[in-house]
Amino acid sequence: MSFILPNIGEGIDNISVSEILVEENQKIKANDSVLLVETDKASMEIPIDKDCIIEKILVREGDTISPGQKILEIKNIDIKNDLVYQEKNILQKDESKSLDSKENTPPSNFENQSKNEITDKIDTESTSNLSDDDSISQKSIRLENVIPSQTKRETSDSINASPSVRKFARELNCNIKNISGSGPNNRITKEDVLNYTNGNDSIVKDTPKKSLTDQFLSLGPIKKVSLNNVQSTSATRLHKSWTSIPHVTQFDEVKIDDLSDLIKLLKRINKNPKSKVSYIPFFIKAVYLILKQLEIFNSSLDHDGNTVIKKYYYNIGFAVDTPRGLFVPVIKNVDKKSIKQITIEFNSLINKAMDNKLTIDDMTGGCITISSLGNISGKFFTPIINSPEVAILGVSKIFKQIVERNGKLRSQSMLPISLSYDHRVINGADAAKFTKLFGEIINKTSLLK
Incomplete structure (x- = not known):
């Protein structure tokens, strides 16, 4: 007998097999799921319509199948030949010949009893005359026969998770077999998957792994260096941000000649060591x-x-690389400060970061972050969003570009910028407007006061 893929929904002609949830020779019940399939927009489980034994699986993971196509060869199960009944009848004949014939007839609602009720009933009817050791032995045999499919499924690849959770785990490159669920009947939720990917899953199944130390030591000399608290905290936050926020990065190059000329002038005339001239305060403005x-x-x-919270205050953070790790101090109320005040506070926060004197207040409340590699090297990169912010601007090293203007070649200073944004909140058009507007403002130095 064949099991044919039913109609999935109007207009759905082809679906992809993403996971096979059963094995050949496995006994399953009506409404048990046999396949996990995906369309362009959804993921769903395909249930069987009868109690049966899987004789042959006719499809493979990755196959494209259509409604009406044979996907399984199955064999119907006759309830009278069920192992539960066979075992019960044998025990009744051998141990309880004097039982009334009425008691030998299984109740009409037998199929609907829980496994515990079935086991308890068999125990009370067939073990009253057995010794303790024999009773334990017989009970073990009966349990094996009563729930063979459950035992098999628990040790197979079958996972108690919805199609959407399975798909979510695959999108995060996460092996769902290594996660234990916190939901009803150990069902795996999206939160369980996130906790697992963020390293916070306290109930992850034990998976023995060979130590990387041993692996690398077998290849040559090594040295183990533990992350300090700052590095460890940063690693956790960055990993959580990268795995939970859909990052998109907009790259651009902006002309920066006018600002470069202003910076050179300010460096020549500045005599205040507390207001060391830098590009970053102008970028902040x-x-x-x-x-x-x-x-x-x-x-x-x-x-x-489902809710976006808009802010009407302007606190801007900037990344500082220190020997102890990465810090992000925040300049508060930028809208109320001059470029000179921003520059003085910028230098003060850098010194505090280098001296390990930043307070919690110095590093909280940011609206957006700027990360600069301008004093090192490189052209573009993908900065990771500092959650719960929705964007971060990365700036790279200024370079000279040769351009033709009025028939003559000349050089101009260009600043590479990389804007990472949360695509759940911000679309590509807005990101392009941001980088375009940045290029326009940065060349109007009269605005940067």
């Missing part, structure tokens, strides 16, 4: 002006995933 025009960048996605 430019970003504030963009947040006023593109409000979506000054927001956060609430924990429910």
